[in-house]
Amino acid sequence: MARVFSFMLEDLKSSFSRDLAAASSVRELLDLQSRYFGAKGAVKELFKQLKSLSAEEKKELGAAINPFSEAAQAELKEKLERVSAREDAEREARETIDVTLPSRPPRLGHLHPITIVRRELEQIFREMGYTIDPGPEVESDWYNFEALNFTPDHPARDTQDTFFVDVDKLLLRTHTSNVQIRSMERFQPPVKVLSAGRVFRRDEITMRRSPMFHQCEGLLVDKGIHIGHLRATLEHMVRRLFGSDAKMRMRPSYFPFTEPSAEVDMSCIFCKGKGCGTCSQTGWMEILGCGMVHPQVLRNVGIDPEQWSGFAFGLGIDRVAMLKFDIPNIRTLFENDLRVLQQF
Numbered sequence: 001m002a003r004v005f006s007f008m009l010e011d012l013k014s015s016f017s018r019d020l021a022a023a024s025s026v027r028e029l030l031d032l033q034s035r036y037f038g039a040k041g042a043v044k045e046l047f048k049q050l051k052s053l054s055a056e057e058k059k060e061l062g063a064a065i066n067p068f069s070e071a072a073q074a075e076l077k078e079k080l081e082r083v084s085a086r087e088d089a090e091r092e093a094r095e096t097i098d099v100t101l102p103s104r105p106p107r108l109g110h111l112h113p114i115t116i117v118r119r120e121l122e123q124i125f126r127e128m129g130y131t132i133d134p135g136p137e138v139e140s141d142w143y144n145f146e147a148l149n150f151t152p153d154h155p156a157r158d159t160q161d162t163f164f165v166d167v168d169k170l171l172l173r174t175h176t177s178n179v180q181i182r183s184m185e186r187f188q189p190p191v192k193v194l195s196a197g198r199v200f201r202r203d204e205i206t207m208r209r210s211p212m213f214h215q216c217e218g219l220l221v222d223k224g225i226h227i228g229h230l231r232a233t234l235e236h237m238v239r240r241l242f243g244s245d246a247k248m249r250m251r252p253s254y255f256p257f258t259e260p261s262a263e264v265d266m267s268c269i270f271c272k273g274k275g276c277g278t279c280s281q282t283g284w285m286e287i288l289g290c291g292m293v294h295p296q297v298l299r300n301v302g303i304d305p306e307q308w309s310g311f312a313f314g315l316g317i318d319r320v321a322m323l324k325f326d327i328p329n330i331r332t333l334f335e336n337d338l339r340v341l342q343q344f
């Protein structure tokens, strides 16, 4: 019987040596400790089984188990200290923070090119004392057309193919000129207002056109306002937007709500007026429409055209953004491709 136990002890010794050599982390070593020397460990189990032996055999085997147990635990303790120190050093190296490193800069968003131009325009006119009012995008026929002198059967309505909203005869504004009427109704002259925002027309999507685009509208009504004030204001705006060497010219045109009316060209920013492919060799590019507020429009909002006069202009923000940032296709502005937007 005692021989069986001495074999069991030899087995235990060799399996402990093997397990100890294989354990390489604190966790594995603690596990090993409880498997061999814990309350239900292999050494305790071996002692329990000695009960069936005679007192003399117990004494003899007990005397053999105890030195093994003590030596093995000492060996285990030594390795546990060594591995624990190594793991602490590794953790410290991993978690060390170099406080002298500069912090990572936060990832900043980018303004959309249209937002950049819109804010620039608003700033230019705010400096000249204009009120900024974007106005509503869903509008009635009165504010979008009729009060602006587009009578119900006016042919100019055909040039602004309209999206109608199926409620109370509302429509999506075809231009920001609706803000002219709303501002003159709300404030007594003098009125100085700038409105920038989205407008909508039933257009095909092409390189230059989109059913939704952005306009900026300016209106000034005061005593003694003449076309010289209009021209000076526009020249100031064009130079602020495109640089002090930008030139502009006015050509007679027609809009129902201004009289006289003009289209404004600016010197081509690509060839500086010499003529190139972008400006069809003319040296000029059309950028906006403008004119003196039609007396009938003033009468429509109860302002006496004998006392007051004013000018109005409207320009395409998308067009300005395309020129300023050299974007050939208007669709680029609305596709929200981050590879494009991150460049601004």
Ligand SMILES: [Zn+2]
Binding pocket: 268, 269, 270, 271, 272, 273, 274, 275, 276, 277, 278, 279, 280, 281, 283, 284
């Ligand atoms: Zn050119």
